[in-house]
Amino acid sequence: MRVVLAEDLYLLRDGLVRLLQAHGFEIVAAVESGPELLRALLDERPEVAVVDVRLPPTFTDEGLQAALTARRAIPGLPVLVLSQHVEQLYARELLADGTGGVGYLLKDRVFNSGQFVDAVRRVASGGTAMDPDVIAKLLASNARHEPLGKLTPREREVLELMAEGRSNAAIAQRLYLSESAVSKHTANIFAKLDLAVSDDDNRRVLAVLTYLNGTRG
Amino acid sequence: MVLKTMVGFGRGLALVTLAVTNLVMLAVSAVVLVLCFGLGMIFLFPATVRMVRGRARQARQIAGAWSGVEIDAPYSPAPPPPQPQRDGWYREGRQLYRTSLVPSFNRTWNWMTKDPATWRDFAWLLAEPPVGGLLAASPLIMVGCGVALVRVWQPVEVLAGVVLAIAGVLVAPRIARVHGLWTRLLLAPTKKARLANEVRHLTQVHTEAVDSQAAELRRIERDLHDGAQARLVAIGMTLGAAEELVDSDPTAAKALIAKVREASAASLIELRQLVRGIHPPVLAERGLGDAVRALALDSPLKVTVSVELPVRPEAPVESAAYFVITELLANASRHGDARNVAVDISHRRSALRVTVTDDGHGGADPSRGSGLRGIERRLSAFDGVLALNSPPGGPTVATVELPRAFPADAVRRSTLPVWKQRLLAVCWGLFWLPLFPQGLAAMFSKIFGSDVRSWFLALYLPEPFQWPVILGMIALGVAMVSFAVMTTKQMKEREGSCV
Numbered sequence: 001m002r003v004v005l006a007e008d009l010y011l012l013r014d015g016l017v018r019l020l021q022a023h024g025f026e027i028v029a030a031v032e033s034g035p036e037l038l039r040a041l042l043d044e045r046p047e048v049a050v051v052d053v054r055l056p057p058t059f060t061d062e063g064l065q066a067a068l069t070a071r072r073a074i075p076g077l078p079v080l081v082l083s084q085h086v087e088q089l090y091a092r093e094l095l096a097d098g099t100g101g102v103g104y105l106l107k108d109r110v111f112n113s114g115q116f117v118d119a120v121r122r123v124a125s126g127g128t129a130m131d132p133d134v135i136a137k138l139l140a141s142n143a144r145h146e147p148l149g150k151l152t153p154r155e156r157e158v159l160e161l162m163a164e165g166r167s168n169a170a171i172a173q174r175l176y177l178s179e180s181a182v183s184k185h186t187a188n189i190f191a192k193l194d195l196a197v198s199d200d201d202n203r204r205v206l207a208v209l210t211y212l213n214g215t216r217g
Numbered sequence: 218m219v220l221k222t223m224v225g226f227g228r229g230l231a232l233v234t235l236a237v238t239n240l241v242m243l244a245v246s247a248v249v250l251v252l253c254f255g256l257g258m259i260f261l262f263p264a265t266v267r268m269v270r271g272r273a274r275q276a277r278q279i280a281g282a283w284s285g286v287e288i289d290a291p292y293s294p295a296p297p298p299p300q301p302q303r304d305g306w307y308r309e310g311r312q313l314y315r316t317s318l319v320p321s322f323n324r325t326w327n328w329m330t331k332d333p334a335t336w337r338d339f340a341w342l343l344a345e346p347p348v349g350g351l352l353a354a355s356p357l358i359m360v361g362c363g364v365a366l367v368r369v370w371q372p373v374e375v376l377a378g379v380v381l382a383i384a385g386v387l388v389a390p391r392i393a394r395v396h397g398l399w400t401r402l403l404l405a406p407t408k409k410a411r412l413a414n415e416v417r418h419l420t421q422v423h424t425e426a427v428d429s430q431a432a433e434l435r436r437i438e439r440d441l442h443d444g445a446q447a448r449l450v451a452i453g454m455t456l457g458a459a460e461e462l463v464d465s466d467p468t469a470a471k472a473l474i475a476k477v478r479e480a481s482a483a484s485l486i487e488l489r490q491l492v493r494g495i496h497p498p499v500l501a502e503r504g505l506g507d508a509v510r511a512l513a514l515d516s517p518l519k520v521t522v523s524v525e526l527p528v529r530p531e532a533p534v535e536s537a538a539y540f541v542i543t544e545l546l547a548n549a550s551r552h553g554d555a556r557n558v559a560v561d562i563s564h565r566r567s568a569l570r571v572t573v574t575d576d577g578h579g580g581a582d583p584s585r586g587s588g589l590r591g592i593e594r595r596l597s598a599f600d601g602v603l604a605l606n607s608p609p610g611g612p613t614v615a616t617v618e619l620p621r622a623f624p625a626d627a628v629r630r631s632t633l634p635v636w637k638q639r640l641l642a643v644c645w646g647l648f649w650l651p652l653f654p655q656g657l658a659a660m661f662s663k664i665f666g667s668d669v670r671s672w673f674l675a676l677y678l679p680e681p682f683q684w685p686v687i688l689g690m691i692a693l694g695v696a697m698v699s700f701a702v703m704t705t706k707q708m709k710e711r712e713g714s715c716v
Contacts, residue, residue, distance in 0.1 A: 054502060061502040085489055085498045088514040089507060108485050111478050137515055 001124060004046040005030040006037040006063055007082075008055050016050065016110065023117045034062030041070035041077065048124035052107075053083040053090070064090060076101050080123045083107065086134045088141070095128075095209055100202045103129035103165070119165075127202045128165035130209070135163045138212045150192050158185040163208050167201045225389030228283055229353045232396055235276070236350030242272055243342050259326065266329045266338075273338045276345075276400050286397030291334040291406030293413065296324040334410060341403040353396050359385030426598035440491050448484035452477050500539050504529045508539055509560055516558075518550050518575075524562045530569050530622040534599055538562075538571055538619060541592050541603075545573040545615050548588050553577025553613055569622030572614065579611035592617075637704065644701040652694025660687045 003025045007013040010032075017027050029040040033056040041049055049070075055062040067079040080103035081094060094102045103123040109131065110116050119129035139160065142148050151159065154175075161171045168186065172179045186204075190197045193211055198204045249265040252258040270292070277288040299307050299320040306313045309320040329335050351358075363382030366374045406414070459473040492498065500508040506524035513520035529535065542560060549555040555577030563570050581589065593603055601619040659673035663683060670676040675686040 054498075059501075083498075085493070087499055087511045089499065089503075089511040092514075108482050111482060141515055141517060 001025050001048065001121075002028045002044070002046045003120075004028060004037070004040045004044055004049040005051075006032070006034075006040075006049070006055060006066070007052045008032045012052075012107075019110070019113055019116070020050070020120070023113075025120070033057060034066045037063060038066040038069060041066065042073060045074065045077070048078040048080060048120055050080045050082065050120065053081060061090075064093070068093060071097065071099075071102075075099055076126065078123045078126065079103070080105065080120055080129060082110070086131045086137075088134060088137050091130060091134045091138075092213055095206070095213065098206060098210070100128055100206055101126045104134060105129060105131045106133060118170075122165055127167075128205050128209070130164050132160070132164060135160050138163070138209075142212055147193050151189060155185050155189050155192075158182060159189050159208065162186065162189075162205060163212065165205050221390040222386055225392055226356060228393045229356055229389065229396075232279075232353035232393070233350050233357075235279075236346045236353065239272070239342050239345045239350075242269060243346070246339060246342060260322070263322075263325050263329060266335055269335075269338050269342055273341065273404055276341075277404055280397035280400045280404075284394040284397030286394065286401055288397075288401050288405045289411075291337070291404070291410045293328065293332050293334075293410070294417070296328050299324065333407065337403050337407075341400075344403065349396055349399055352399055353392060356385045356389040356392050359388065422597050422600070425594060429594060429598070437491065437495060440487075444487045444491070445484045448480050448487070452480050452484075455480070496536060497539065500536065505535045505538060505562060509542055509562065512539075512543060512546065513560065516546055516550070518546070518555060518558050520546065520558045520560060522560045522562070526562060526564055526569075528623055530619075531624060534569060534619050534622040537595050537599055537601070538569060538617070538622075541595060541617055542571060542573065544588055544592050545617075548581065549573070549575040549577055549613070552581065553579065553611070555611075555613075564623065565618075567621055567623045569619045571617040571619075573617075574612060574614045576612050578609070579607040579613050580609040581605060581607040581613055581615075641701060641704050644697040648694050648697035648701060650694070651690040652698065656687060656691035656694050660691070663687065 001024070003020055005013065005016055005020070005027055007016060007030075013030055013032065017030055020027060028044045028046055031037050031040050035057075037049075037051065037055065040046075049067065051063045051067050053061050053064045055066075064081060067081060071077050071079060075097070076099045078101035079094075081090070082105055083090070084107055086104060086106055091104050094104055101123055103119055105116075105119060109119070122129050139148070139156075148156075157175060158171055161174055166174070168179055168182045171177075172182045175182070177185075187197060193208075195207050195211060198207065246265055246269060249261045253262050274290065277290065280286045280288055299309065299317050301307055301317070306315060307317050307320045308314075309323055314320050360382050363378040363380075363385060366378030366381065369375075369378075455473050455477045459470045459477070462470040462473065497508055499511045503511075504526075506522070506526060509524070510522050513522050530538070546558060546560075549558050553575050555575035558573065558575040561572040561574075563572075589603070589605065596603055596617065596619065599619050600621070601617060604616045604618075605613070606615075607613040654672070655674055658671075659675045661667075662669060662671075662673060662676065675683045675690065678686060
C-alpha cells in the first residue's frame with residue numbers, strides 16, 4: 001500500500017517509516033514541511049497519507065491545512081492526521097466533507113503499533129479512525145443532550161467504539177461480546193438517537209459522528 | 218433658554234454661597250496653621266487638611282456635574298498603616314514605639330505636608346472667595362448694575378444699563394463652566410503629580426507582572442520536576458532492569474517493557490496538560506478566534522462565538538485574552554448556573570474587546586470572587602480593564618478591553634492607505650519648490666522689476682501669464698504644505714488615541 005508520510009521530527013519520521021515498512025506499507029514520500037506535503041499528495045496520489053498537524057515553515061496547522069486542501073482537490077483522499085493534542089474543532093473540519101477516509105489520532109497511539117496500523121488500514125479503505133479522546137470530549141460536551149442520556153452504559157461503550165470508527169467485529173472483540181449482540185446494541189442506539197440504520201460500517205460511523213457534532217450549534 | 222438662564226443664575230448664587238463658606242474654613246485653617254507652626258499643636262493639622270480636602274472634593278464634583286469640567290483628585294495615595302515587628306513594637310526610622318499611634322501620625326503628617334496638592338488646596342481656599350466668588354456672582358452683579366443704571370433714566374446710562382443687563386443674562390448659563398475652569402486651575406493635579414501617579418501605577422503593574430510570571434515559572438518547574446522528570450527517571454530504571462532480565466527471564470522483561478510504555482504514555486498526557494496550561498496549542502496554531510471556538514466545543518455550555526479581527530493580536534495579549542475568556546466561561550458554568558453563553562471578540566482601533574454574556578442568575582461581584590480578581594490581575598499587566606454588569610437574576614455581561622492589542626504597523630497601515638502615504642511624502646519633500654523659488658522669489662523679482670530671471674519659470678512666459686502662474690505656484694505650495702501638516706496631525710491624533 002502506497003503511503004505519503006509528513007512529520008518534521010527526524011526521529012519520529014524515521015520510526016514511522018520503519019513501523020509502516022515492517023507492516024508491508026510502501027513509503028512513496030516522507031516529507032517534513034507543509035508545501036512539500038501538498039506537492040507529494042497531489043503528485044503521488046497515495047492510497048493513504050499519515051500527516052502531522054504542526055509542520056514547518058510556520059509551525060502552526062500547516063499539515064492539517066495541506067491535508068484539507070488536498071482532499072478538496074482529490075475528494076476522499078484518505079488522510080490520517082497525527083497530533084500532540086486533539087481538538088474537536090479539527091475533527092469537525094476533517095469530517096466536514098462527509099466523504100470519510102479520515103483519521104485523527106494522538107501521537108501516543110503510535111506506541112501500540114498493532115492498533116495504529118489497523119487505524120491506517122481502516123482510513124485507507126475509506127473508514128474513519130477517531131481518537132478515543134476526541135470521542136470522549138464529544139460525548140462529554142453532549143452530556144446535557146437528552147437522547148444520549150437514554151442509552152444504557154453498555155450501549156454507550158458500543159457508541160464510543162463505533163464513533164472511533166471500529167467495525168462490529170472489532171467492537172465485539174474489544175467488549176468480549178458476540179457480533180450479534182453488538183449489532184443488537186447498534187440497532188438500539190440508532191433507534192434511540194433516531195438515525196437511519198445502514199449496513200455499511202463507514203457510512204454508519206459518519207452518521208454517528210455527524211449526529212454528535214450536529215447536536216451542538 | 219429661559220430655563221437655562223435661570224439655572225445659570227441659581228448655580229452662580231450657589232457657588233457664591235459656597236465661596237463664602239470658604240471664608241469660614243479659611244479662618245479656621247489660619248488659626249490652626251498658626252497653632253501648628255507657632256505653638257506646635259501639630260495634632261490639629263490632619264483634621265484640618267481632611268476638612269479642606271473635603272471641601273475641595275466637593276468643588277471638583279460640582280465642576281464635573283455642573284459644567285462638565287472633569288477634575289481628577291491630585292493627592293498621592295495614603296500611606297499604609299504601620300506594621301508591628303515580631304516583638305510587637307513599631308519601628309519608625311531609628312526609634313521604637315509601643316503603639317502605632319505616633320508612627321501612624323508621622324506617616325500621615327509626612328504624607329500631607331509633602332504633597333504639594335495640600336498647599337494648592339489652601340491656596341485655592343484663599344483665592345476662591347475673591348476670584349471664584351466674584352466670577353460666579355458676575356451675572357447677578359451685571360444685571361443688578363444694569364438695572365441700577367436704567368433707573369438713572371439718562372439716554373447714555375439707559376443704553377449702557379440695557380447692554381450690561383443683557384450681557385449678564387447671556388453670561389449666566391456659561392458662568393458655571395468658567396467657574397469650573399477656574400477651579401481646575403488650582404485643584405487639578407499638576408503635570409508632575411500626574412506623572413508621579415502614572416509612575417506609581419506602572420511600578421505596581423510591573424511588580425505584579427513580574428510576580429505572577431515568577432509564580433507561573435515556579436509552578437511549571439514544580440510540575441516538570443514532580444511529573445515528567447520523575448517518570449523519565451522511572452522509565453530509565455525500568456528499562457535498565459528489563460535489559461538485565463532480557464536473557465534470563467524474557468517474560469518478566471516483556472512485562473517491564475509494557476510498564477515502560479504505560480509510564481511514557483502517562484508522562485505524555487501530563488506534559489500535554491502542562492503545555493495546555495502554558496500556551497494552548499490551538500492558540501499557537503490558529504489564533505484567538507479558533508482557540509475560543511475550540512474552547513466553546515469542549516464546554517458543557519452552549520457557547521456561541523463571533524469573532525471579528527483584522528489581524529492576529531500580539532501574542533501576549535492574545536494569550537491573556539484567551540485565559541480571561543476561559544476563566545469567564547468557567548465562572549459562568551460554576552457560579553452563574555448558565556446554559557447559554559455568547560462570546561463576542563472584536564476590535565476598536567488598536568484595542569481588543571471581548572464581551573462574554575451568559576444567561577445565568579447573575580450577582581457576580583469582583584470584590585468577592587477570587588477568579589475575577591485573578592482576571593483583573595492578568596489584565597492589569599496589559600493596562601486592560603474588566604467591566605462587569607451582573608444584576609441579581611442575570612444576565613451577566615463581562616466586557617474586557619485590552620488596549621494596544623495589535624501590532625502598531627498593522628493599525629497604522631489600516632488607518633492610512635498607501636497612496637496617501639506616498640502623496641504625503643511627495644508633499645513634505647517638494648512643497649518648497651513651487652512655494653519659494655517658483656512662487657515667492659519670482660513674485661519679488663517681478664515686483665521689484667529685477668532682470669534676474671534665474672530659473673523662475675513664470676518670468677520666461679509672456680507678460681499676461683506671469684502673474685497667474687506665480688500665484689498658482691504659491692497656491693500649489695501652500696496647498697501641499699497644508700495637506701502635509703493636516704494629514705500628519707490627523708495621523709498623530711489617531712495613533713495617540715490608539716496608544
